[in-house]
Amino acid sequence: MTPAELRERVEAFLAEHPPATTDRREFLHARYAAGLAWVHFPEGHGGLGLSRGLHPLVESLFTTAGAPDNNSRTNGIGLGMVAPTILTYGSEEQRERFLEPLWCGEEIWCQLFSEPGAGSDLAGLATRAVPDGEEWVVNGQKVWTSGAHNADFAILVARTDPDVPKHRGITYFLADMHDPGVDVRPLRQITGEAEFNEVFLTDVRIPDPMRVGAVGDGWRVANGTLNNERVAIGGSALPREGGMLGTVARSWREHHDQHTPELHDRLMRLYVEGEVARHTGQRLRQQLASGQPGPAGATMKLTFARLNQQLSGLDLEIRGAEGLRYESEPGWTMRRPDEVDFTGRDAVYRYLRAKGNSIEGGTSEILRNIVAERVLGLPAEPRVDKDVPWNEVPR
């Protein structure tokens, strides 16, 4: 289907379901049924089996038409990571059960992957899942779980066989966050608030049909999920002066008293890098659209994190004495925000929060390894734990 044809199809749908007058829930389910939810998904599952590159076009047409939102902000993990994983690795039963309510924003998802002892080395995870009849019994601790306190379901990786090397003893599950054994506790971060959670799992029971992929094959499935995450990051087009760059450019234009040639050149260096990132992202999307596989996500995320951090740090210098004040509500007071808010809060928040950008979703160190090994073909790190049973590796 050509972009033009697709555009017609969307316009036809909008004519039939005027956003202004159509009930939100009805609109969303109709859009799903029409295959216009995510056009790169197969027919019958909210898509039309088109190329991924066409999705942004559809998205923007609906946005422009004022179509109702499907909780894309609070359900980012569900839409960005869970859905493609269930589509690719899940059972037909799981697709039927989960994809539509997920896309419609009726069921919110979170991700139970990282652990205190398994961050970059996710495959070293220690949460155990033991079979018990038709169910699995899960015990362990997860951390850095965003949205766990709002989530209905979670994607979960647990160790089902400690006696084999770490990558081979992991299994991937869909867990019910309303299970009594799930204890969600806020994890306060340096901004003062708690975006994330620690999740303690005590005898959580998961029916075997909620397993994704084969027993012991969870590492492969988890990598599928994480690749989607990296594609999602920095994967969408920004206008010039979009994102953090626009914010800092505005504060430059507002804080004339602080202008010095030195701050100006640093701003322009970052402006140039922002433009470079924009053009790089555009080319990566064109490669994706034309079916050329690109290293995509990894380099974009590296750049996104560095730019956010350098820009938000420079912003404080540009603001001078005002940069020393943290006056946007609620200041340091502990709270549970629904999302990262790089626009609504002040420069101090942005500076501190941006520090997480090079850690969350794969540290910049791990991403550089990925680029060096998978893109440049340089040798992997010497792996001392690769062929050793998980329970014999020192930790």
Place this chain on the structure above:
Amino acid sequence: MTPAELRERVEAFLAEHPPATTDRREFLHARYAAGLAWVHFPEGHGGLGLSRGLHPLVESLFTTAGAPDNNSRTNGIGLGMVAPTILTYGSEEQRERFLEPLWCGEEIWCQLFSEPGAGSDLAGLATRAVPDGEEWVVNGQKVWTSGAHNADFAILVARTDPDVPKHRGITYFLADMHDPGVDVRPLRQITGEAEFNEVFLTDVRIPDPMRVGAVGDGWRVANGTLNNERVAIGGSALPREGGMLGTVARSWREHHDQHTPELHDRLMRLYVEGEVARHTGQRLRQQLASGQPGPAGATMKLTFARLNQQLSGLDLEIRGAEGLRYESEPGWTMRRPDEVDFTGRDAVYRYLRAKGNSIEGGTSEILRNIVAERVLGLPAEPRVDKDVPWNEVPR
């Protein structure tokens, strides 16, 4: 002995041997005999057994008095590396034979360490030394030998036992560069000239008494030599705007037409770093003088290399169109200079030559390993070749 007493001692010597009227050779041998050659050496070997920290004082008093120079420029390796090695690891016979003519600049030394296949991994060297009666027969190729074409003697490391792990099969020798088996060929570098040489060794014969340290103990001795090298680098005090910084500051003052705020801030960043390096060096010398061991050389050499490179690169930008011209004699024409000339030649030469500063005498990568492991106590790299016989390691 206090600095004041030492100063008196030097002034007495100068009164007895007026530099203006004393024969150069006579003066140098007298200074050696008086223990004022290198006061931190033991009595009888040109020193007074004082602390190393007092040497600069003596050096400057003699310089100020216009005392004759001992070829310190052309014999830098002899003075900086060979002498301390012979003093610490050599036999009494070797000290007697070599130290005085070395210090007086009558015998010039070079260093036969690096090989095409053994640069950073010096211990992987492949030059073989085989015993033959009271002599050793040496075959192999060395590279990056500065001054080999002027040298009378060389310090040489060669493999005497290929069947043990690399560090244990190396022996350290003093070699006669006039041996017929020594073939010195110029190695042209990116400046167009050939400061260094390749040295091909074919059945070079070395009497066993010219061995330094025990057979198989050469790695330990070589490390002693290299540590001296690193102490020597950046080890002497510079005035403000000394070295490359002064050169570039001058070109800033001369090239007014090229001034921009951006170039100015980059210049000032490097100016600050230059001052920081100067203060750091001063403190390191004070630590040395007060007998506190410091990580010394490694961090200074890292800084020295980076500053030289960034300053000389900035200099070309400051000069604009003039920075595109390589007009100092002899331009690109191949020649054999006696020394690195950061002051006599033009900015293009400095830019290109400075590139070597982060490679020669230990690459910056190796130096960072040294700082991380020896100073910060971080783990060493996984060593796959540590316990493997040298001749079984792939190369």
Place this chain on the structure above:
Amino acid sequence: MTAPTTGPNPDPSPDELVLLDTDDDRDLRATVAGYLAARCPSTAVAAVYDGDRSVVAPLWRGLATELGLAGLLVPESYAGAGATPRDAAVVLEELGRSVAPVPFLTSSVIAATTLAHASTDAGRSLLADLAEGGRTVALVVPLTTAFDADVPVVQGHGQVHVRSVAGALDADTLLVPVAAGDGIELHAVPAGDARIEPVVSLDMSRELADVTVDPTAGTVAVEGDAAAGVRAGLLAGTTLLASEQVGIAQWCLQATVGHLQERRQFGRVVGGFQALKHRLADLYTAVEGASATARFAAAALAADPHGEEARIAAHTAAAWCSDVAVLAAEEAVQLHGGIGMTWEHPAHLYLKRAKADQLALGLPGHHRARLGELVGLTV
């Protein structure tokens, strides 16, 4: 390939400034460090961010009077310790190392050095009270004021507003620069006679306040042209802030190295991964440079507080140490991984102090530009 070796020493300066700790320095450091270890846990500093300032007053009283640090830089003739900026540098390295929420920099360095120019009995007795720890004083200028900028004076009638003042919350006496004719005089105003509103600050361990004060209030402490005194105070503050930044940077480097020596991933000690080793080696080099440079600046100020060398050294130290402390804190957060992003781990306290210090008393770029003017390198 052999590096060029260095020639004979062109500048031995046998009487060069000493950049090492003396035995006295080591004793002073041990005393301060021990006191802080016992009375200033990082949990107490973090509590300040949640509005619990209970650690502040007793800690400052103890440092000021028990250890007698309040008057460290005050001449003995004013009941001070008559110590030099070199000694204050040692103290500030330790205060930075534990991000102590005390007004030593604002009262005992900036205000005390300014008051050394006191020209009235009121001013002199205030200095003596400060020295004994009886009074804590804050100079009422924005924290971002550079020592070589025009002194921001309070002028106009009635209540005048000064934003983002450091040390005012802890002070019982404010030192207010007031326009007097074509000069500046300093008024000593009881804190109770001014409105001092706390500001939610990036760095709550040096919490700012907005001060509203009547320029005619208080007694005159320095008459005529007090600008010289204010500049001297801010010069001392700039010079010694660099030592605080050194303490911050050293803590961050040490904590990060310690963490990476313990933390294991992929069956290896994380500190053994070469990319991290090289970053830490570079950071170590930068921090070593910072500590030598800050000490040089303090020694230069001690040697000649009015000399150009002291100003050159202050600009150099401010430009370098500000950025190094921020770099060290940012690397600490990053290299601790997720844990460094949590409230529970103290790294954030150092990040916030380091970033606030970078903006304090003139930006690094400002100091580089001014340094250029002093050494004859201008655009």
Place this chain on the structure above:
Amino acid sequence: MTAPTTGPNPDPSPDELVLLDTDDDRDLRATVAGYLAARCPSTAVAAVYDGDRSVVAPLWRGLATELGLAGLLVPESYAGAGATPRDAAVVLEELGRSVAPVPFLTSSVIAATTLAHASTDAGRSLLADLAEGGRTVALVVPLTTAFDADVPVVQGHGQVHVRSVAGALDADTLLVPVAAGDGIELHAVPAGDARIEPVVSLDMSRELADVTVDPTAGTVAVEGDAAAGVRAGLLAGTTLLASEQVGIAQWCLQATVGHLQERRQFGRVVGGFQALKHRLADLYTAVEGASATARFAAAALAADPHGEEARIAAHTAAAWCSDVAVLAAEEAVQLHGGIGMTWEHPAHLYLKRAKADQLALGLPGHHRARLGELVGLTV
């Protein structure tokens, strides 16, 4: 810890500029690359530094006429290929990749684009001759002239001297900007009528010359205000120099990765050491950015040569690609170890070209400052 995911696409721009090679691009690239591989070995380029320029003339004749690149950007109405800057970008990536010592940039890009403003028969026929490869033309300005600076005109009487001109040594015709009233006109001067002295240059693969010429000599190619033409020529030169820099950077990255995949030390492949892996990953990211940005600039120039977008993109590409090419060449020399410092290894040819290109047509800092003015960010 999960990264914030991105919301719906705010700017899909379905008609955005294409930054990928088309099939035609791939054919053109293969043709040029194949020709250079056969006729421009790095040893021949190194020989130029020793005064042996024998590779230059036949190589340029072949590229200009056999491959028909001389008139690539010249409209078909002037016997040119009527191609766009996008095509020229592909050619310059390949010329950069083999540091080819040919005047394509100076004659076929800068001079040709300038002459497209020809207003006389002499000028038009010169453009046609250039397009057929019959003539090679050089604009007589210093190589460091920026497209948005005042056009440096030759004025005065008798012999006037212009230093550091690129392409003049290879040209048979010089294009001389001459002051005419309050405007500028361009004179076409036979090379034989001027003194052209070779300059020992940092980059001998684009050897400079000092030109001495009589402003009254030659025939008028562009009358009245030729400044627009010169600026257009230099804008095209700046835009496409970025693609040359991309070719340089890509060669350096590829050669370094290749070397490190082979070289063994400590019993390990050197490319497996993490510190080097991370540096190369960062370099790769920078080089990928450079290639997307240079291509965007060429596409923007093709889309609207007079538009602001083209100027914004040119400044951006010049600022980024200049520094990335230098970084890539410097990393190549460093990471090849000693061998990269030798004359025998080609790395130095790329270092010299990259550094010279950084100084050409305006420094990166100049382009950043001008970009600021265009996007409304000024000091």
